[in-house]
Amino acid sequence: MEEKRFFIKRGYFDNALRELVFNQNFLKFEDKDSLQNLNTIFQKGEIKDFTYGIRWIKFELTYGREYQIFVRDMEDKI
Numbered sequence: 001m002e003e004k005r006f007f008i009k010r011g012y013f014d015n016a017l018r019e020l021v022f023n024q025n026f027l028k029f030e031d032k033d034s035l036q037n038l039n040t041i042f043q044k045g046e047i048k049d050f051t052y053g054i055r056w057i058k059f060e061l062t063y064g065r066e067y068q069i070f071v072r073d074m075e076d077k078i
Contacts, residue, residue, distance in 0.1 A: 012057075027071060048072045060069065 004022040007034040009015065010031070018030035019039075027042045050071045070076050 012064070042071055042073060046073045048076070049076050 003024075006022075007017040007022045008020050010018060019028075020030070021028040025044050027047070028039050030038045032041050050069065052067070052069045055066045055068055056062055057066060068074050070078050
């Protein structure tokens with residue numbers, strides 16, 4: 001499997017494009033604002049389970065959606 005790289009925005013008010021990397025050995029995503037360590041990395045053996053979905057953003061009318069991925073490690077941290 002080849003490595004897949006995506007550039008995402010974390011939310012409506014976060015304008016920074018952040019990198020999300022799917023690799024056969026790890027999952028890496030940029031989720032911090034510190035210049036010394038921008039990424040969180042889950043090695044393949046550390047991932048206990050994951051879930052994903054869409055959260056609809058609405059108030060009277062639906063005006064957006066947010067794609068979500070939750071990863072749980074062996075220590076039950078999400």
